[in-house]
Amino acid sequence: METKDMMMTSMLTMDKGENEGERDKGREEMGEVEEGTQQENGRLMLVDGLAEKGPKSLTSSSGQQVSNGFTTSTPQSPREGPGTAARGTGSSVPLGGLRTLVVQQTSLERPRETWSKKMDFLLSVIGYAVDLGNVWRFPYICYQNGGGAFLLPYLLMAVFGGVPLFYMELALGQFHRSGCISIWKHICPIFKGIGFAICIIALYIAFYYNTIMAWALYYLLSSFRPTLPWSTCSNSWNTVNCNLYMSTDHNVSWSNSSTSPAEEFYTRQVLQVHLSPGLHQLGSVSWQLALCLLFIFTIVYFSIWKGVKTSGKVVWVTATFPYLVLLVLLIRGATLPGAWRGVVFYLKPDWQKLLSTTVWIDAAAQIFFSLGPGFGVLLAFASYNPFHNNCYKDALVTSSVNCLTSFLSGFVIFTVLGYMAEMRHQDVDAVAKDAGPSLLFIIYAEAIANMPAATFFSIIFFLMIIMLGLDSTFAGLEGVITAMLDEFPQTLVKRREWFVFGLVCVCYLGALSTLTYGGAFVVKLFEEYATGPAVITVVLLEVIAVSWFYGTNRFCNDIEEMLGFYPGCFWRVCWVAICPCFLLFIIISFLAFPPEVRLFNYHYPPWTTVLGYCIGVSSFICVPAYMVYHLLNAKGTFKQVQHLLSLPFRHTMALTHAVNTWNLCFFCEHVNVKENSVRPCKVKTSVSLCNKAVCLFTLL
Numbered sequence: 001m002e003t004k005d006m007m008m009t010s011m012l013t014m015d016k017g018e019n020e021g022e023r024d025k026g027r028e029e030m031g032e033v034e035e036g037t038q039q040e041n042g043r044l045m046l047v048d049g050l051a052e053k054g055p056k057s058l059t060s061s062s063g064q065q066v067s068n069g070f071t072t073s074t075p076q077s078p079r080e081g082p083g084t085a086a087r088g089t090g091s092s093v094p095l096g097g098l099r100t101l102v103v104q105q106t107s108l109e110r111p112r113e114t115w116s117k118k119m120d121f122l123l124s125v126i127g128y129a130v131d132l133g134n135v136w137r138f139p140y141i142c143y144q145n146g147g148g149a150f151l152l153p154y155l156l157m158a159v160f161g162g163v164p165l166f167y168m169e170l171a172l173g174q175f176h177r178s179g180c181i182s183i184w185k186h187i188c189p190i191f192k193g194i195g196f197a198i199c200i201i202a203l204y205i206a207f208y209y210n211t212i213m214a215w216a217l218y219y220l221l222s223s224f225r226p227t228l229p230w231s232t233c234s235n236s237w238n239t240v241n242c243n244l245y246m247s248t249d250h251n252v253s254w255s256n257s258s259t260s261p262a263e264e265f266y267t268r269q270v271l272q273v274h275l276s277p278g279l280h281q282l283g284s285v286s287w288q289l290a291l292c293l294l295f296i297f298t299i300v301y302f303s304i305w306k307g308v309k310t311s312g313k314v315v316w317v318t319a320t321f322p323y324l325v326l327l328v329l330l331i332r333g334a335t336l337p338g339a340w341r342g343v344v345f346y347l348k349p350d351w352q353k354l355l356s357t358t359v360w361i362d363a364a365a366q367i368f369f370s371l372g373p374g375f376g377v378l379l380a381f382a383s384y385n386p387f388h389n390n391c392y393k394d395a396l397v398t399s400s401v402n403c404l405t406s407f408l409s410g411f412v413i414f415t416v417l418g419y420m421a422e423m424r425h426q427d428v429d430a431v432a433k434d435a436g437p438s439l440l441f442i443i444y445a446e447a448i449a450n451m452p453a454a455t456f457f458s459i460i461f462f463l464m465i466i467m468l469g470l471d472s473t474f475a476g477l478e479g480v481i482t483a484m485l486d487e488f489p490q491t492l493v494k495r496r497e498w499f500v501f502g503l504v505c506v507c508y509l510g511a512l513s514t515l516t517y518g519g520a521f522v523v524k525l526f527e528e529y530a531t532g533p534a535v536i537t538v539v540l541l542e543v544i545a546v547s548w549f550y551g552t553n554r555f556c557n558d559i560e561e562m563l564g565f566y567p568g569c570f571w572r573v574c575w576v577a578i579c580p581c582f583l584l585f586i587i588i589s590f591l592a593f594p595p596e597v598r599l600f601n602y603h604y605p606p607w608t609t610v611l612g613y614c615i616g617v618s619s620f621i622c623v624p625a626y627m628v629y630h631l632l633n634a635k636g637t638f639k640q641v642q643h644l645l646s647l648p649f650r651h652t653m654a655l656t657h658a659v660n661t662w663n664l665c666f667f668c669e670h671v672n673v674k675e676n677s678v679r680p681c682k683v684k685t686s687v688s689l690c691n692k693a694v695c696l697f698t699l700l
Contacts, residue, residue, distance in 0.1 A: 120312030127319035127471030129402040135438045139413035145212050145359045146350035155364035160584035162367040163573035169373050169396035175383030175558045179483030180376035188549040193626025196378040197538050199480045200619035207510040208526040213469040214292040215461045223458040230265035231449035237268040262446035276518030283517030297508050305500045311474050318467040325464040333415030338422025342414035346426040361589040374539030376479035382424040416447040524599045529612025534620045540583040547575045
């Protein structure tokens, strides 16, 4: 059992004539206190004896230590008569003269699960950060913004925005050992709605993100045949515009109306978007994709149902295999004709692009979504670390690996884009018509079909896509699971398997709309509106709450307690000023320049924009709603409530430091700077109690 003891000794002088009456009254009231405390797994003990003030963590004569820095004598029995000497001090004190109130809070909670190995944690974080966006979003945004010119703003945004946020979340999770909901009682209780908003956003992501893996699984199953189905125009789904060409045929002309076999396989066979006119009529659910998604969620369930002990082993395969495949594809792509054209386009900077605001907006958004702070995952993963784990080093290593993976993926993609441009006799920037998954499922799939040993490369490529997605799904759902189990431990901890099963079923049912004939339109809508703006706003509030309400100095002291060194000036300035400005810049840019959403030949009508914003607001609304809820339910004047809800609730605070620094409610440890917010305890000690309803001892 994990036990945290909290003791405080206070001395009081009692009148000889009132000895018996006060003692009985004190025992009655302490009995009431003990009864209330049992609900919080705690104990109260009233001990007669001497208390002698000494330095912190001194040991008493009986070898016991008191956590608040006072030394206590060996406890006396209450039945001993007056004049009995207090042991260990050598002095005689009457029984009624001095008494010691010792409060011991004992947690009966189950010990928190930890990673089996440090590498399990690192691979889980890397697997979460390195996702499908590194493979398709980064290369697309890079060539869309002038190739190499994009790398400079990307690196600047990473150094001053992404990595500090990444480090902050790892440190918060490791110090407080809590999920994204319950952690706010340690930081700033009024912002607890951020945790609920994060969980809702994670569910929205699970609704559409796993559908992309279902598409990849469909491709993977279709690859187990001698001739890949997207390499010919003789299939039932092909049209007259299908233009078949091979790498050895240089006489085939390519026009703007031409469609490749890979494009028609993706749009007409896998997605079947030609059967849906748009979001207003999605059509039926594709049973093939429904079965593929069911298989994906089955893998997800049996990987996370037991916690990080099992998922930490799975990532040894899912996080490392993609790097092996990327290396193989890079070597193969470099040997293709025209690959150099793509590499030159990738690395040659167009410095005029740096004058465009769009480049900086895309760089900031890309590094933010690539590293992934604000989704509750880093908090959850770090909470299973040992307390003194070097999360600073972990943050630098994992964020560097993530950025380097994006850079490596750029070479893998651009060598193939150069090859495709060479075969079509076009410029590199004219090769890809659509962004996002189309870059993988059309352009790259077509390039693979024209390679020798196409079946082998197709299998390993789409297997890599599935594993990249699985890592992120494991992490996203684990963030929700950890948050809910920490918030409702009595109900959910012993029923983790059933809770995970219910969560996976909810995600599957929520994803059914993305499996329809118009499901690709739903995926695009979720990606553009439902998650992006909401999670950036949530992270902005998170940074403000930690840096300005909780306090950068206090946060840095926490890091020093864990790691043994105080964060440097660079990190403090980033947390206080640069990161909030970085996030605010993204939000304002999104509002000022809303994206024009288009997929294939379908332009999203204005009402879909309103729908997208409504979905996004549905998660973010948790933050102000929770603030209002607490303000309405907390007792006291408005000023008192403000102080109560904006200051941290610290379970493991050193009491000597707290008593000397703040006015402290001893039992619930609510810190308040206003003198009228605490009152003397009626048990006639020097302990101060809270006037607030949240304290169990307000009735003393």
